Amino acid sequence: MVELKSPQKDAYQLILEAIDTGVYKPGSRLVESELAERFGVSRTPIREALQRLETQSLLTRDGRSLIVASLDHSQLSELYVVRGELEGLAARLAARHATPEEKRVLRDMLESDRRLQNDPEAMARANRRFHKQIHLASHNRYLVQQLDLVHRSMALLASTSIAAEGRTVDTLEEHERIVRAIEEGDGDAADAALREHISQAFVIRLRLDAEAEDGHI
Structure with a gap:
């Protein structure tokens, strides 16, 4: 019998879900290396996901750091x-x-x-x-x-x-x-x-x- 594997979530989905569930709250700093270790993926897809989330205004810059944005x-x-x-x-x-x-x-x-x-x-x-x-x-x-x-x-x-x-x-x-x-x-x-x-x-x-x-x- 062939075992059906559930589709793996990509880095973007994993980070978005972590924000949505409150693992990372508004103001939380997101670090590539820490995210890669947490989710067990390489830093390249993490970097691409962070760029995408920043483009969508879900992340914002605080100096050189990326943090979860907040709404006024x-x-x-x-x-x-x-x-x-x-x-x-x-x-x-x-x-x-x-x-x-x-x-x-x-x-x-x-x-x-x-x-x-x-x-x-x-x-x-x-x-x-x-x-x-x-x-x-x-x-x-x-x-x-x-x-x-x-x-x-x-x-x-x-x-x-x-x-x-x-x-x-x-x-x-x-x-x-x-x-x-x-x-x-x-x-x-x-x-x-x-x-x-x-x-x-x-x-x-x-x-x-x-x-x-x-x-x-």
Whole structure:
């Protein structure tokens, strides 16, 4: 029997995933030799990945060093505006084009995620999977590409809004409204429900940032 090997992730994916999962947070310095050792790859693909991430503004220069970029208030606001528009469109298209199987997957995800209410980190990962499934259910490759770019920038946020007290319960209720609208083929309701979901996440994000700033005064 031929053993099927899972495809190996390249250096770019490995570094991006480490940023996305908080291994490297905004302000963290990335060093070629350390990354090569951590991921078990040579320095050449690491160097190329770092250059690519810098081009995408996920990394920035601090003197001669590369550090994980951070988002200021204006950038954060701009990101959430674009995210709300694109995510709403994805939900609208999913309501129109999702197959019965895709709707079933969304429903199963939602029911499974209810068990994660006391685990914000697991819930944050589940939330990303949930949104990605809606993107795919839109059946619009260009929209999926743009949403991938947006979610790549979301990795620059130091923490997830889901970590806020009570946010996991609210997130599940918002997801329920989104899934129900998609199941019913109601594009207007799906669009509105997902935009409201993003809006609520933005409010929590602003509150967390304000509290963080207050703590430094």
